[in-house]
Amino acid sequence: MKIAYISTYLPKQCGIATFTNDLIQSIDHQDSTITQHVIALSDQPYSYPGEVVFQINTHQQLDYIQAAHFINENKYDCVVLEHEYGIFGGNSGVYILSLINQLHMPLLVNLHTILEKPNIDERAILIEIAKRASIIVVMSSYAIDLLQKIYHVHENKIRLIPHGVPAFDYKQDIAKEQLHLAHKKIILTFGFIARNKGIETVIQALPKVVQEYPETIYLIVGKTHPNVLLESGEEYREYLIELIKEKGLEQHVLFVNDFVSTEALTTYLTACDIYITPYINEAQITSGTLSFAVGAGAAVLSTPYWHAKDLLADGRGILFDFKNYKELKNILIDLFDNPKKLEDLRIKARHHGEKTTWNKLGHSYTKLFKNLFLAPLSPDTKTKIDRLESFPKFRWDHLDRLTNHVGIIQHATFATPNYREGYCLDDNARALLVSLMQHDAFGEKATKKRISTYLSYIYYAQREDGLFHNFMNFQNEFLEETGSEDSFGRAIWALGYLFNTAPYNDFYQLGSLIFFKAVPHFENLKSIRAIAYTMMGISEYLKQQPNDERITELLRKLAFKLVHEYEASADEDWKWFEPVLAYDNAIIPLAILMSNKFLNDDKLKEIGFTSFYFLENIIMQNGFLSIIGNQKWAKQNQNMSKFGQQPIDVTATVLLFREVFEITKNNEYFEKMIRSFEWFLGENDLKLPLYDHHTKGCCDGLETYGINRNQGAESTLCYFISYITIYKELNIKLQVEE
Structure with a gap:
């Protein structure tokens, strides 16, 4: 074994x-x-x-x-x-x-x-x-x-x-002689020295004790805790030394500034008459020093922290209140005044300690x-999202917290809107998409007002020439003349989705106005992700207007721009559109596969699936989604970065697996779509959930240090785009199965 x-x-x-x-x-x-x-x-x-x-x-x-x-x-x-x-x-x-x-x-x-x-x-x-x-x-x-x-x-x-605890021989007189402390009354505290140990409480209790029993020695055995040394050096030990001088206890308090061996520790514990753990708060569930002292058969005094209350029950020790040196003084004098009581404590501790030696444990x-x-015990089975009853409930709480009459605030500090960062087109486009998807899936009447707010922002952000501003401060001033191509593409995606889901004709008409005002710029796009988003928006539009030949031809031109990028970068081993795997990767094969429903081109189908398989093999390993982090993009033949992983990539992956499942009807991709969504719920490299069930928001990503606990608009919107996608697919699949 x-x-x-x-x-x-x-x-x-x-x-x-x-x-x-x-x-x-x-x-x-x-x-x-x-x-x-x-x-x-x-x-x-x-x-x-x-x-x-x-x-x-x-x-x-x-x-x-x-x-x-x-x-x-x-x-x-x-x-x-x-x-x-x-x-x-x-x-x-x-x-x-x-x-x-x-x-x-x-x-x-x-x-x-x-x-x-x-x-x-x-x-x-x-x-x-x-x-x-x-x-x-x-x-x-x-x-x-x-x-x-x-x-x-x-x-x-x-x-x-x-x-x-070690096995003790309980030969106290011999142990005292070994320490050159024969005939002394020894009080002991050992372990790493730090302020939370409360050693000053014992020192403050000693003057009256040594006055009545001048043979008393208090041994403080242990080094200063390494973390304390880094932060504040020997400040606490120096404070204790000054306190000892102030109380006139220089001959009665001895420091052993060492991390002592188990053998030496056994000698100290065997020699001591009374052992004290004077910790200053109750939140300590385990104390090895306390266990050792009981095992050694010492008379143990302690403040009532959790482990002490448990271990010293039934007369195995005596508790005194936190920082109460007067109470401790009285207990010490009483025990020295009554040797029989002291010996009874030692005997009870010894009997318990004999049951907890390492040999027996x-x-x-x-x-x-x-x-x-x-017969290995199985660990808990994680809750898998395979039935609607196991699905989290959709809630607007955090998105409404981020939204005012202008639009959605792009960033949050933890779960509180960060007004300093203002608004952006990207997030208001995503917010429009979530609102449309939510209304389509659940039919909530109040969502129509949200659709109006986010659509109004996009309308306000569009310039006369059809391009868009992106960033706007909290004073409603745009911060650049022209926004990024990616923000342009995300706006077109949301507007395309609106053609099929607008709850009011007025929304449809305004969305159409914005969409077609932007159409002349489609062919000029250079960013492959902007192209992909725009292709997705066009594909959504063509679901409603499949006979629009002009827009279909624009879609073809954009698709073959991606084909050109693929052919320029791909080789026998690297089946991708760029020499790196960067951000929002899944959106590119997704756009090709979505567009091919209208273009029906074998080359597009081949490149869409080849790039999909290539990406799938990299990001879906060990049964869960492990997307490429933005700390360092994955280059050919180089390791990819595990952190920081962003929700935007997860959403694209969920949508990609959904699309592949719809095309192939292969349940493997349905399952991988579910597994990808569970990244938000803890099926990720850190095994921690990013969705916050209390705030109903989503944390911003997986970083090297852990979870980025800020809950900005992008992360929460990406969570809900994925959420509604999964919900609808589960609903459809369950209806088919029934």
């Missing part, structure tokens, strides 16, 4: 690295036939031991994908993920999702942090991890409640295994691994 651990690892000075090392040794002690390897998260070069077989540069997203390939190729029977948000790259550690979702074997997850009030990314990431996991291991009963209430994890998937993990190996 082969196990792969995804974790930080020794010699990195990190609690999770130590945990993983201890777990591996405990498993090896239980069953030496199990092969155990580590996929190590590295923020710098380390001299790793032999069990580390692959290293992930924490901040290199591609490393996570390569690690998944390595694990799959080496056929591990189970993978163990040690999860803590901060050890993985991307926003809130999002990169780990691209690894675990490509694994072909059961996944066991040890959760070291579970947040009661996670941010959007933290919650989404943990939910996704829980979906993929076969088993989730937590270390306190309170963690089970959090997983169920906040992250909706089913109880059948959760296992409670306490944090493991190793048996629990070994049993889990073997159960997964013999």
